[in-house]
Amino acid sequence: MKRIVFLTGAGMSKESGISTFRDSDGLWENYSVEEICTHDAWLRNPRKLLDFYNMLRRKYMDCQPNEGHRLIGSLEGKFDVQVITQNLDNLHEQGGSKHVLHLHGEMMKCRPDGPDNGVHYPLDPKNPDIHLGDKDPEGIQLRPHIVFFQEAVPNLDKAAEIMSTADIVVVIGTSLNVYPAAGLLQYAPAGVPVYVIDPKPVSSPYRQSTQIQKGASEGMKELLEILSPKS
Numbered sequence: 001m002k003r004i005v006f007l008t009g010a011g012m013s014k015e016s017g018i019s020t021f022r023d024s025d026g027l028w029e030n031y032s033v034e035e036i037c038t039h040d041a042w043l044r045n046p047r048k049l050l051d052f053y054n055m056l057r058r059k060y061m062d063c064q065p066n067e068g069h070r071l072i073g074s075l076e077g078k079f080d081v082q083v084i085t086q087n088l089d090n091l092h093e094q095g096g097s098k099h100v101l102h103l104h105g106e107m108m109k110c111r112p113d114g115p116d117n118g119v120h121y122p123l124d125p126k127n128p129d130i131h132l133g134d135k136d137p138e139g140i141q142l143r144p145h146i147v148f149f150q151e152a153v154p155n156l157d158k159a160a161e162i163m164s165t166a167d168i169v170v171v172i173g174t175s176l177n178v179y180p181a182a183g184l185l186q187y188a189p190a191g192v193p194v195y196v197i198d199p200k201p202v203s204s205p206y207r208q209s210t211q212i213q214k215g216a217s218e219g220m221k222e223l224l225e226i227l228s229p230k231s
Contacts, residue, residue, distance in 0.1 A: 003080040004227075005166040006072055007184060011173020011198060012216050013087055015066040039150035042143065047132050053144045054129040057107050060089060061125060068172065068216030069095030071224060079168075084159045086174060086181050088146060101162065103155055103181055109145035112136040116154050120145050153181075163187040170223060171209075172197040172216050195223055 010018070035041055036052045065073075073096020075081050083092050083100045088107040092100045109120045110130050121136070134142045147153055163169070164187045171194065176182045188194065194209040196202050197219030202211060212219045 001078075001080050002167040003082060003165055004075065004168040004170065005163055005188075006081070006083045006085075006170045006172060007163075007174065007181070008083065008085045008087060008092070008172045009174025009181070010087060012068060012085070013063070013066070013089055013091055014173065015068065015215060015217055016063045016089075016091055018060050018063055018087075018089060018091075033149065037149050039148045042148060046141070046143070049144070050130050050132060053107070053146070057123070057128050060107065061128060063089065063091065065091040065095035066217055068220045069097075071217070071220040073097045074224075075227075082162050082166075084162060084181075084184065101155055101159055103147070103153055103159060105144070105146035107144070107146070110134075110142045111145045112138065112140035113143045114140065116145075116147075118154075156184075159184055160187045164189065166192055168192060168227075169194045170197065171195070171202075172219065174198075176202055195226075197223065 031052070036049055042049050069091045072081065072083065072092065076096060076098060081097060081099060083097045084103060085092055085100060086103050088102070088105055090106065090108060106120070108123050108125070108128065110123055111120045119136070121142070123130070130142050130144060132141070136142055163184050166188050169185070169188050169192055171185070174181065176185070176196075185194065191208065196209050196211045197214060197216060198211065199213060199215050201213070212222050214222060
């Protein structure tokens with residue numbers, strides 16, 4: 001069974017109502033990255049970051065997977081499907097994907113403050129907020145399970161290993177300009193087909209890439225036609 005590796009970014013979930021960070025109507029327009037997305041900001045004002053991510057979590061927790069997510073999930077059983085996502089949502093899992101690696105953390109989980117030691121706690125969907133003073137069994141303050149700017153990406157090596165075993169690579173909804181995630185394509189085996197699904201022109205560092213200039217759902221429909229065996 002061929003292994004198909006998906007690398008997805010914010011554009012993957014845009015149709016589900018989750019704002020992208022870098023578009024003109026994205027989240028960065030209303031908030032300063034330095035104030036709510038960096039490790040320094042967490043150290044400076046943890047209450048502000050907890051309030052921000054509590055708001056974001058409540059805003060997006062009812063979002064549903066779009067057709068693009070579901071079409072990726074539909075490939076289970078036909079391919080060995082591996083998803084590497086930069087997104088914090090769990091829409092890939094809801095869409096049916098069984099092997100999802102989150103590069104930048106997961107919105108519906110928390111972990112003890114300090115370096116990521118692999119201990120993560122699921123948040124209760126009925127009461128998903130994290131407060132200053134909420135602590136783990138060891139008495140350590142809980143924080144969102146999110147990789148802030150200035151922090152290492154713990155799953156990067158695992159993502160590179162997955163990418164190195166790909167027979168097909170599909171990139172959806174990411175500009176390929178944001179590192180370290182953008183550098184993952186260099187680990188794909190030479191000569192494997194690479195498809196880039198994005199409504200905007202994307203300059204791929206991978207020479208053999210083919211762009212499908214559509215959104216996630218329509219782009220996945222076209223990809224399925226390409227991957228389907230011709231009778």
